[in-house]
Amino acid sequence: MKKNALLLLFTLSFSIISRAQTVDEVIENYLKAVGGKEKLLSLKTLRTTGFLKMQGMEIPYIQQQKAPNLQRSVALFQEKSIYQNCFDGTTGWHTNPKTLQLEKLTAEESETLKADIQMLDPFVNYAERGYSVTLEGKMLVEGKDCYRVRLLKKPPPMTNATVAELSSFYFFDTKTYLPVLVRNAIKKGTGKGGYMDTYLSKFQTVNDMVFPFEITQKINGKTTLSISVTQVETNLDLTDQEFAFPG
Structure with a gap:
C-alpha cells in the first residue's frame, strides 16, 4: 500500500512538472504577461518613438505600424530622413545606404520583409498561421532562467529561405x-x-499592453545598435498613404 502511494505521488509530481513545461503553456503565460490574446488582437496601429544609439551617437527615431503588415521606420540623421524596412502592403522600400536615395526593394526582398514585419504577435494563433513551435529546454540568459522556444515560420512566396x-x-x-x-x-x-x-528590457505597460522600452542588438556578442524608447502609442488613426513610397 505504501509502495503504491509513493508511486502515485511520483506519477502526479512528474505529470505536474511535465504540464508546466509544455510549449503551449509557456506561450499562454507569455501572452497573458504582455496583455492577453484579445488585447493583442485589438491592436491595429502602433507608433514607437525613441533614439537609436550607435557609434556614440543618439539619433531620433520613429516607427509606425498598421495591421496587418504596413510599416515605416525613419531616423533623422544630419537633418536627413533615413528610411529602413518600410512596407506599403505590397512593396518594400528604404533609403539606399550607399547613395542615400529612396528606392524600392525587389519582389523577393519585399516578400521576405513582409513575412518579418507582421504586426500581430507571432504566437497569437500561431498554428492557424502555419507556424510551428518547439520548447527546447531552459537556458540562463542575462542571469535569468529562461525557456527556449523555437518558432518556425512558413517560407514566404518567391523565396528560397532555409x-x-x-x-x-x-x-x-x-x-x-x-x-x-x-x-x-x-x-x-x-x-x-x-x-x-535582440535583448529586451525595461518593460512598461501602455494601454494594458506591455512593451520593451530598451532594445539592444548584438552580433557575436558585440553591440551593434541600441534603441531607447521614449513613447509608445496604440490604435492611432494612421492612413495607408502614410506608408506609401514617396514620389
Missing part, C-alpha cells in the same frame, strides 16, 4: 514569462549565416 532563416528563438523568463532575448538568423550582407541577438 529552415535556419525561418527559425527564431525566444527566451522567456521562467518567472515573468516576458521575453529576455530573441535570436534571428541574419539573412543578407556580410553577416549572413550568423545570428542577430
Whole structure:
C-alpha cells in the first residue's frame, strides 16, 4: 500500500512538472504577461518613438505600424530622413545606404520583409498561421532562467529561405514569462549565416499592453545598435498613404 502511494505521488509530481513545461503553456503565460490574446488582437496601429544609439551617437527615431503588415521606420540623421524596412502592403522600400536615395526593394526582398514585419504577435494563433513551435529546454540568459522556444515560420512566396532563416528563438523568463532575448538568423550582407541577438528590457505597460522600452542588438556578442524608447502609442488613426513610397 505504501509502495503504491509513493508511486502515485511520483506519477502526479512528474505529470505536474511535465504540464508546466509544455510549449503551449509557456506561450499562454507569455501572452497573458504582455496583455492577453484579445488585447493583442485589438491592436491595429502602433507608433514607437525613441533614439537609436550607435557609434556614440543618439539619433531620433520613429516607427509606425498598421495591421496587418504596413510599416515605416525613419531616423533623422544630419537633418536627413533615413528610411529602413518600410512596407506599403505590397512593396518594400528604404533609403539606399550607399547613395542615400529612396528606392524600392525587389519582389523577393519585399516578400521576405513582409513575412518579418507582421504586426500581430507571432504566437497569437500561431498554428492557424502555419507556424510551428518547439520548447527546447531552459537556458540562463542575462542571469535569468529562461525557456527556449523555437518558432518556425512558413517560407514566404518567391523565396528560397532555409529552415535556419525561418527559425527564431525566444527566451522567456521562467518567472515573468516576458521575453529576455530573441535570436534571428541574419539573412543578407556580410553577416549572413550568423545570428542577430535582440535583448529586451525595461518593460512598461501602455494601454494594458506591455512593451520593451530598451532594445539592444548584438552580433557575436558585440553591440551593434541600441534603441531607447521614449513613447509608445496604440490604435492611432494612421492612413495607408502614410506608408506609401514617396514620389
